[in-house]
Amino acid sequence: MINYSLKSKIISIFGEKYVTDDPVELYCYSHDSFSRALSWVKKDYELKADMVIKPQNADQVKQIVDLANQEHFKIVPRGAGTSFGGQFLPVEGGVIIDFTRMNKILEINTEDNYAVVEPGVLYKNLGKKLRNTDNGYWIPCNPGSAEVCTIGGMIANDASGESVIKYGTTKDYVLNLKAVLGTGQAIQFGRLVKKSVSGLDLLNLFVGSEGTLGLMTEATLKFLALPESFKTVIGFFDSIEAAVLTAKEIKDTLTPMSLELLDRITIMGMNAYLSRLTPRITIRMAEAALLIRLDGESEVTSTYANKIIELLTQSDSSSNPEIFEGIKHEYLWKARDGAGPSLGRLTPSVQNVGTYLPASLDFSVPFSKINELMNKYAEIMTKNKLGSIRYGHLGDGNVHLICTVPITSEEDVQKLGSIQTELVKLAISLGGSVTAEHGCGVWKAPYLPLEHGEDAINIMGKIKAIFDPNNVLNPGKIYSFPNKVSNILGKLGDD
């Protein structure tokens, strides 16, 4: 709890304008989509921050961490609030730090190709600035939330998306970080070079730690030359299995920027999204589609596109591939970025997505196991008489499996839990990971021991204790199962 005296201290650091404890504002900051749904069916379920603050600089960040250690309150960092794993939920109350006010691009260095930014800078805004510098640059992590996410959020979650197959994840672009650790110590990790083997890699330990080790105050990211052209070949298939087999052939021939899988329902959702744009474009309906995005010099992308068309034409299960470029290409990927949420546009005609809670899973498995995962997933869904949706970043083995589970009662929550557990065990048994990109947060935390084992989780806990001995930073995420919600979610991890 933040008492009057503590509130006054916090206001003296940040100024009244940038501090709020209005219950309405706190409610808005204290939910993600899953927690909102849970609070609907679970009468005693309520997570609420005590306060939200908006710092302007690193010094203020350090002061609030020091104060948290002195006064024993919790801190929950937050960027644009776009994560799906419950990373920013205040499971033990405390102060949410909204970093969006620290939004300055401090330097664009074209001699050494790096940018220095504050954590609240939007990826979109940095991208725009880089595009317009010299001949154009970019940082090609491309998470689905690219239009709205912050650089700080991306680093905290090691965000990635459709271009991992060729360009990797956020960590591949982070050179240097300034942060305030849970102890209150201001520290710097990394150098201005990517290539370094000097000592343990604390920089990459920090990336993806979901704000549990320290709070980032400045980041240096490397950037690349912007490709001259982009083209996307779309292959249409009569089954997901056939699409996956062809994807393997493509991977063995060349490395596209993206290699994405869509199932029939996802295509419908994307078309619903596209239908409102002018000029109007549509994706042809098929049981499955592959989006193969190519980037590079115009001649190169044309040659590769033709090569892929040839390959698709040879396949009996594929028909009439298309090439999208220019505005069609831009809209196609806008729709792909919004593919998950756009399923909500199909309600109520398709399997009640939207009125039912979509539980989005983001497993990654070795490529050779994808069809097995897909088939067994379909069996589990059929067994439970549920609708299912499959799409994802096929190129790197990361698929999104969506169960459309009706959540109208606490029993439904338990049902969701048992289905998720079954699927998690399946992915792990295939050599995969529980979460490829969405992050652990609250909702995936219960499954981590299944993937890593208790010993590894204990080591992670010990590392956390070094960085944040009083556990003031983002409690209840990754390492520990939050007590406050365990009465509901504890059963998600059980048999």
Next chain:
Amino acid sequence: MIEVNEEEIMGIVWKCSLCGFCPQDNECPAFDDDVRWESSYARGKVGIVHGMIKNPHLGFQNSELTQQRLFSCTGCGHCHYICPSGVNVPEIVNTGKKILVDANNFPKPHEEIVENIKKFGNPFGESAPRAQEWEDLRNNVEAETIYFPGCMAIYRTPEIALNSIDLFKILGDKIKVLQHETCCSGILYRTGHTSSLGEILKPMLDELHKKPPKQIIFTCPGCLTSFRNIFKSELGEKFKGTELLHFIQYLLERISKMGNLEQKVETLLNTEVNGPIIWHDPCHLARDLEIYSEPRTILNTLKIPYMEFKQNRQDSNCCGSGSGVRAAFPELAERSTVKKLEEMKEVGTKTLLTACPFCEYQFLTVANKYNYEIEVLDFNSLMRKLVKSRE
């Protein structure tokens, strides 16, 4: 106590995955572009209404912040358009407004609007009878088409109604106006004051039921939205057998029947208007009614050159005045208008063309207040001007 269909609202709320693609800055007239608090995003507003319905014990219905966030929404629907999930945020916000009105937590200027509609049949408190100079049209029993000018055109921008009536005559169509025309009451719905809708609208609806017209043609997109959507959702009124059209749709139909029009018309605008013109898509027209290609088709057919705002058609930014925001939060409303006026300045046009009396009035008053030298041209007035110049 107001009744809320929990299941229906829950269905819409659950669609929101809090993905954060909500409109910001210019795209949302109600967005707090200074501190950018979460509650000012569309997803924040969805959260507030969720809290009010699910957890009434939290008392959000009595909060000042709740009032500010929900009633600063113009209902422009840009968030509904932009949202990947298609979450109908205005519908959720309207439900929230109803709850707030029930809790007597709403902006005081709205009280006057409600009283004026109840007492005078218009939101302005004008005591003069509606359209008294159109006695002949009121008694035109032969006409099967009704023209519904709406309060704004009757009391504030009469040239819209007069030019429209002229165009009907020129095109040879007989029209009448309703004996019992009253405010469409869209403003009541959009400010959460829905309890007296049925009572206010009864005499007008009775007249329409008694002798259903073939068509009702509107110059105000807000009025047409009320007839098409609000009367249906709130009163179950479907106007079976009656076609509800915006004047632009009617005009396009008439023009398309004229044949060889392109050969007949010449571009006459250079001497008629103040330099190049820019077309503004009103929210109700483009998003609610999906009428955005029709005005462009007419302009192109008549070879009238026009420019586009950077965001246009269904992606158009709101003028800022809707849903009682101009009355309750005038500065907020002006902020959106000024942004569009600035864009006009940037692209070098001084003439704004549109087809909504509310937008026109807002642009005109704000431009005058802040000394923007612009002309606001109503679509029908432009059409009338063209015809006049060819007469």
